[in-house]
Amino acid sequence: MRQSCKEIMDKLLATNYIDAKLKDLTYDHKSLTVELKYGDLKGNKNDYIVIFKGCFSVSFNTWLEGMIGTVPNNPDDLDFFLHNVEVEEIEVNGIQLYKCSLTIPMMDCQITCVSIEINYPY
Secondary structure, eight states: OOOOHHHHHHHHHHTTOTTOEEEEEEEETTTTEEEEEEEOSSOSTTOEEEEEESOSEEEEEEOOTTOOSOOOSSGGGSOOBOOEEEEEEEEETTEEEEEEEEEETTEEEEEEESEEEEEOOO
16 A cells, blocks of 8 residues: 555654764665665664655765865765655556655755665664
8 A cells, every 4th residue: 555645754763863973875776766865974884764765866976166165075074964845646657656755965866766675773
């Protein structure tokens, strides 16, 4: 049974993602999957993993406006923190999809996918 946006948002809010450190954000074009990992600032014990499956559209854009200092050599030189996640239901050519917008300062992230799975720490 397909989850409603409210159910997904309730589960996401229960993970306390607001101001959580972004640990990993990857897109696998072969499996059409995006994996978002966030959580514990000091280790990996309390990390959450959100898997977006059947992705039809994925967009990650980073920017440096307002940054002070030197330009980072690679993404690991900067820490990113989640501020907001919005999930809405859309229909494209009769297919029910989720349109997800992630608010991460200094990064725009938009994902359109078939399903969303939230994996909790053990």
